Amino acid sequence: MKDFVSLFWQPLKLDVNVFEVQRTSPDAFKRAFLVVVVVGLLVGLFAGGLTFGDAYLAPDPQASRKAALEAMRPFLENMPPETRTYIQEGMNLGFKIHQIIRADRNKFLVNRLLESVGLWLTSPIGYLAAIIPFTLLVLLIARLLGGRASLPGMLGCTLLAVTPHLLDPIGILLGAIPFCGACLGGIVGLITFIWSIVIYVVAVAMANSFSYARGVAAILIGLAVSVVGPTLLMLLFVILMFVVGILAGGSTS
Amino acid sequence: MNIVSTFFNALFLREDAYVRMRDRDRGLLKGLIVIILLALLVSVLALVGDMIEVATGPDLGQIRDAVWQYMINSSWWKEIPPAGQKQAQQMFELGWSMSPLFGAPNPVGKAFDLVVRPVIWLADWLIFGVIAFVLARFAFKGEGRLPVFLGVLALAVTPQVFQLLQILPGVEIDGLLLNLWSLCCAYLAIKVCFGLSVARSFWVTIVTWLLALIPFFLISGFFTAIVSGVQMILSGLPK
Numbered sequence: 001m002k003d004f005v006s007l008f009w010q011p012l013k014l015d016v017n018v019f020e021v022q023r024t025s026p027d028a029f030k031r032a033f034l035v036v037v038v039v040g041l042l043v044g045l046f047a048g049g050l051t052f053g054d055a056y057l058a059p060d061p062q063a064s065r066k067a068a069l070e071a072m073r074p075f076l077e078n079m080p081p082e083t084r085t086y087i088q089e090g091m092n093l094g095f096k097i098h099q100i101i102r103a104d105r106n107k108f109l110v111n112r113l114l115e116s117v118g119l120w121l122t123s124p125i126g127y128l129a130a131i132i133p134f135t136l137l138v139l140l141i142a143r144l145l146g147g148r149a150s151l152p153g154m155l156g157c158t159l160l161a162v163t164p165h166l167l168d169p170i171g172i173l174l175g176a177i178p179f180c181g182a183c184l185g186g187i188v189g190l191i192t193f194i195w196s197i198v199i200y201v202v203a204v205a206m207a208n209s210f211s212y213a214r215g216v217a218a219i220l221i222g223l224a225v226s227v228v229g230p231t232l233l234m235l236l237f238v239i240l241m242f243v244v245g246i247l248a249g250g251s252t253s
Numbered sequence: 254m255n256i257v258s259t260f261f262n263a264l265f266l267r268e269d270a271y272v273r274m275r276d277r278d279r280g281l282l283k284g285l286i287v288i289i290l291l292a293l294l295v296s297v298l299a300l301v302g303d304m305i306e307v308a309t310g311p312d313l314g315q316i317r318d319a320v321w322q323y324m325i326n327s328s329w330w331k332e333i334p335p336a337g338q339k340q341a342q343q344m345f346e347l348g349w350s351m352s353p354l355f356g357a358p359n360p361v362g363k364a365f366d367l368v369v370r371p372v373i374w375l376a377d378w379l380i381f382g383v384i385a386f387v388l389a390r391f392a393f394k395g396e397g398r399l400p401v402f403l404g405v406l407a408l409a410v411t412p413q414v415f416q417l418l419q420i421l422p423g424v425e426i427d428g429l430l431l432n433l434w435s436l437c438c439a440y441l442a443i444k445v446c447f448g449l450s451v452a453r454s455f456w457v458t459i460v461t462w463l464l465a466l467i468p469f470f471l472i473s474g475f476f477t478a479i480v481s482g483v484q485m486i487l488s489g490l491p492k
Contacts, residue, residue, distance in 0.1 A: 030265035085328050093323040100319060101311040111309035111422065118421035125415060129427040136433060143451075151437055152266040 007035050011160040011199050019157045019206035023149070028156025036131075036162050037124045043168040044123025048116035050172065055112035061099045068095075127162050134222060135159075138204060141225075142218040147208025157203035164195035256283060263408035266437060271445040274405045281400045284407025288378055291410055292371035298420040299363050306358040306422035313357060317349055356425070365480045373472060374410060380468050382406045385443055385461040393457055395447025402446040409438040436462060 010018035022028045059067070068091065076084050102108050135158045139149060149157075167188055175185030205215035262270035274280055324330055324345065333341065353359035382403045389395040389402075412434035418424050436458060444454035 026267055026269070027265070030267075033265060082328075089323065089327050093319065096319045096323075097316055100315045103311070107309055108311075111306070114305065114309060114421055115423045118418070118424040121418055121421065122424055122426070125418075125426060125430065129430040133429055133433050136437070151440070155266070 004031065004034070007031060007160065008038075008163050008166070011163045011203075012195070014199065014202055016202065016206055018160065019203055022156040022160070023153045023207050023209075025156065026152070029152040029159075032156045032159035033128075036127050036159050039162050039165050040124025040127050041120065043165055043172075044120040046169045046172045047123065048120035051119055052112055052116040055116075056109060061095065061102050064098065065095045127165070128159075131159055131161065134226065137226060138218050138222040141221045142204060142208045142210075142214070145208075145210070145214050145218055147210055147214070147218070149207040149209075154204075154207045157207040158200055161196045161200040161203055163199065164192045167192050256287070260287065260408070260411055260414075263438060263441075264411040264414065266441060268441055268445060271405050271408060271441050274408055275401055275445055277404070280404025282404075284404040285375075287407050288374050288410050289371050291413060292374045293367065295413060295416045295419070296363065296366040296370045298417050299366065300360060302420045302422055302424065303358040303360045303363045305420075307360060309422065310358065313352070321345065356423070358422070359484075361484055362480060365483070369476045369480060373476060374413075376472050377465075377469055378403070378406060378410070380472075381409075381439065381461055381465050384464050385439070385457055388461055389443055389447040389449060389453075389457045393447070393449055393453045395443075395449045395453070395457075397446040397448070402442065405442040405446050406439060409435045409442060411435075411438060 007018060022032065025031065058064070072087075072091070076087065079087070132155065135155060138158075139147075139151065139154045142149060142154075171185045171188035171192065174188060175181045177184065201212060201215045201219060204218055205212045208215070208218075259270050259273055263274070274284070277283060324341070330338065353362055382399070385406070386397070386399045386402055389397065412431045415426050415431065418426065439461075440454055440458040443449065443457050444451070447454075447457075449457065
């Protein structure tokens with residue numbers, strides 16, 4: 001248990017020993033996965049709780065409709081009549097759908113509760129989906145740059161970059177403060193983001209047994225490929241469609 | 254319990270799990286059972302999840318009617334000629350029938366998955382397995398037997414275990430993550446069964462995946478078309 005808890009604190013302190021152990025452990029990926037699950041469930045508890053709380057405390061449809069009409073009145077009064085009609089018709093549709101969704105409050109709350117539980121349980125998957133695909137690309141590039149990481153070793157080290165996200169609940173709570181909340185939440189988010197990147201660089205370097213400079217290079221090349229790659233594919237697709245269009249046009253004329 | 258521990262060790266990319274599966278008696282049969290059981294379990298839980306969503310969610314028929322009423326009573330609808338209104342109605346019906354693609358619950362479609370999902374997973378497994386076997390044995394001079402390899406390759410289905418979360422309404426699992434994770438499992442299966450180096454195992458995995466894309470799409474497309482057609486026929490039946 002003590003070893004498992006150290007998987008949370010040691011990456012945060014940029015203690016390289018944890019990555020040394022993870023690099024060679026046969027259970028590296030499983031241990032790092034469990035770290036992601038714990039962090040994800042903790043953050044997801046807040047996100048899911050807030051989602052359900054919003055639904056529970058939401059005003060009834062009539063009150064929402066009144067508030068929305070009141071908020072739109074200054075804009076509607078200054079619009080040309082035809083535009084005002086279109087917007088009012090669209091708003092009425094929105095109110096009608098809102099009423100249908102909230103028709104049975106108990107059913108609505110049960111649905112939102114189940115969705116919040118789903119959001120909670122799938123939070124770790126969000127982190128995995130953000131890290132694993134990119135890490136596989138970086139692993140390929142790192143191997144080309146002389147790295148020696150194994151697949152489970154690389155994943156076992158880089159997934160530990162999720163540990164700064166233990167601060168996310170603080171960011172979420174600060175974000176709820178009126179006026180300055182968004183700013184404070186944003187600062188916490190920025191700290192988390194930068195801290196994660198630093199841990200990720202160290203993880204890549206330690207997993208591959210090479211320098212931090214090569215680690216940064218592998219990551220930057222990976223970023224370039226992940227941005228440029230899809231753009232190039234899209235361009236190739238457009239060119240292909242263009243050529244097919246010309247050939248099809250030529251065959252029918 | 255032994256197959257369960259092999260299953261989870263394979264999920265977490267422990268090479269010894271793949272070695273154990275390779276050396277197991279009747280590995281092919283066990284692999285086949287793992288694929289079918291997991292496919293059925295995922296399909297059942299996804300169906301239950303959609304039924305829960307229908308039971309607790311808003312009445313989609315009422316929402317559909319509200320949108321249709323909005324359209325035909327709008328000021329702009331009256332400006333469209335009758336032929337255009339008929340076309341707009343057809344587009345509306347078609348768009349609404351595609352709502353399951355955008356997350357609307359579809360218990361009928363999910364019921365079909367009880368048959369379709371295991372068939373697609375088995376077909377994908379065989380297609381990938383045969384192509385990888387041919388490449389690894391003949392192009393890259395690996396050593397291994399097809400039945401043994403297929404048994405180990407069945408462990409590539411382990412990441413799909415996260416789809417069991419679909420019992421909760423509205424849950425969507427990232428397909429790219431599961432596919433890449435499965436590819437990593439397939440890479441280990443190839444490495445262990447054919448005794449290839451890291452680089453050769455990587456190339457066999459990637460080339461196999463590329464070559465298998467077309468048959469994968471054809472098979473998925475075929476079953477999607479059949480299921481959609483049957484659903485459209487059923488939705489046209491008098492209530």
